[in-house]
Amino acid sequence: MKHPFQCETHQLILPDQHMTWYRYTNPAIKSGRRLLLVHGAGVAGRDTWEMLLAFLEHWPEIVVPDMRGTGDTRYPDGEEHGFVLGQLVGDLGTLLSTLQWDHFDLGGYSLGGLVSLRLKQQLGARIGKQFLLESALLDRPSMHETVVLRERYSEAAEHLRSADTEQGIRAFLDTISPQRKTAAKAEDLTISRLGLRPLGFAHALDAVTQAIHHLDRDQLLAAQGDVTSFIGGNSVHAMHQLHRDLADQMPNWHYFMITGTDHSLPFQKPRQIARIMNEEMVRFMKGRES
Numbered sequence: 001m002k003h004p005f006q007c008e009t010h011q012l013i014l015p016d017q018h019m020t021w022y023r024y025t026n027p028a029i030k031s032g033r034r035l036l037l038v039h040g041a042g043v044a045g046r047d048t049w050e051m052l053l054a055f056l057e058h059w060p061e062i063v064v065p066d067m068r069g070t071g072d073t074r075y076p077d078g079e080e081h082g083f084v085l086g087q088l089v090g091d092l093g094t095l096l097s098t099l100q101w102d103h104f105d106l107g108g109y110s111l112g113g114l115v116s117l118r119l120k121q122q123l124g125a126r127i128g129k130q131f132l133l134e135s136a137l138l139d140r141p142s143m144h145e146t147v148v149l150r151e152r153y154s155e156a157a158e159h160l161r162s163a164d165t166e167q168g169i170r171a172f173l174d175t176i177s178p179q180r181k182t183a184a185k186a187e188d189l190t191i192s193r194l195g196l197r198p199l200g201f202a203h204a205l206d207a208v209t210q211a212i213h214h215l216d217r218d219q220l221l222a223a224q225g226d227v228t229s230f231i232g233g234n235s236v237h238a239m240h241q242l243h244r245d246l247a248d249q250m251p252n253w254h255y256f257m258i259t260g261t262d263h264s265l266p267f268q269k270p271r272q273i274a275r276i277m278n279e280e281m282v283r284f285m286k287g288r289e290s
Contacts, residue, residue, distance in 0.1 A: 001054070003054050004026050005025060005053065005062065006025050007022055012094065016076065017091060018074050019065060019073045020065070020066045020071060021045070021064065021066065022046055023061065024064065026059075026060050027060060029057065031059065032060070033104070034061045034063070034101055035061070035062045035063070035105045035106070036092070036096070036101075036105070037049045037053065037064050037107045038067070038106075038108040038115050039070065039071075039109055040113075041111040041201055041204035041205055042169075042193070042200075042201035044071025044196075045066045045067075045071055046071070048112075048266055051270040052271075054270075054274075055275065055278075056274050057278045059105065067111075067112070068083045068088060068091065069197060069199070069200025069201065069203045070197060070200055080199035081203070082207075084207050084211070085114065085207050086118075089118045089119055092119060093122070101126075105129040105130070106120065106131070107132070108132055108133070109133040110263070111136050112135075113132040113133060113134065114137050116135070117135065117220050117223075117224065118215075120223060120224055121223040121224075124223070128225070128226075129225075129226055129281055129284045130224065131228050131229075131230070131280075132227060132228070133265055134231055134235065134239070136208045137212060137215065137220070138229075138243070139236075139238070139242070141245065146212060146217075147212060147213065152175040153205045153208070154205070154206070155171060156168045156169070156175065157201075157209075158202075159171055160198045160199065161202050165198045166191060168202070169190075169194045169195055169201075170191070172194070173187075173191075176263045177232075177235065177262040177263040179235070180263070190264060221246070221250070224252065224253075226252045226254075227252060227253050228254045228276070228277065229246070229247075229253065229254065230256050230257075231243050231255065231258070232262040232263055232264070233258055233260055233261055233262075234262040243255040254280060258272060258273060
């Protein structure tokens with residue numbers, strides 16, 4: 001099908017970063033709402049979101065950035081350098097100031113989910129509806145289990161830094177999607193995507209590990225608004241248990257299992273996720289009117 005959104009490529013020049021970002025517009029949508037979509041570790045913004053956002057119905061303007069270490073965003077010297085979560089959040093804050101967005105909706109996948117949680121904590125009411133797809137930090141009920149799990153991601157990052165790219169990526173996939181059921185061709189495509197900038201990928205994994213040791217998850221969750229959370233049906237039971245518990249305990253938390261998917265859910269079922277996002281947006285708007 002012909003993509004219903006027009007896409008423009010832009011670059012934001014920061015002191016230590018040349019950030020590439022994409023503006024998608026569809027004048028046929030008249031709502032006036034705006035949406036920021038934040039990708040995960042290792043795979044660029046357009047690769048993550050472009051197929052999914054083609055099915056969205058409530059946002060005439062959608063912005064998709066490439067974060068540090070990913071896609072076409074580069075350091076001025078062309079080298080790969082380490083970074084922390086706060087820098088990723090700060091980069092998006094500068095982008096939002098440049099866009100002059102006073103109010104917008106927000107979606108984040110994996111690492112992008114954690115970035116989104118922190119952005120909401122900082123910006124509060126400027127952010128309206130939120131969508132999370134298997135957000136980092138929210139993968140186990142126990143924070144101790146979450147911290148222990150990060151040690152395995154750190155091992156994957158070490159392989160990536162030692163130029164053993166494929167082993168590092170497979171270690172990452174085995175940790176984040178141990179129950180995945182993927183054909184060899186699809187697995188090879190995933191490895192190819194994640195291997196485009198292996199050092200940037202390693203730095204992204206390190207940024208999550210560093211953040212998890214310093215963040216207060218309860219405070220972070222308490223700062224969130226209306227959240228729709230998607231978890232792949234083939235993802236581990238403990239992740240589903242956490243999000244079921246959050247939905248039971250928090251009236252603003254709405255959990256959806258996407259059958260037949262794992263951590264790669266935005267690539268595997270973009271149309272289904274977009275349909276639920278559209279429906280959840282209708283619910284959210286009705287709730288605000290009542």
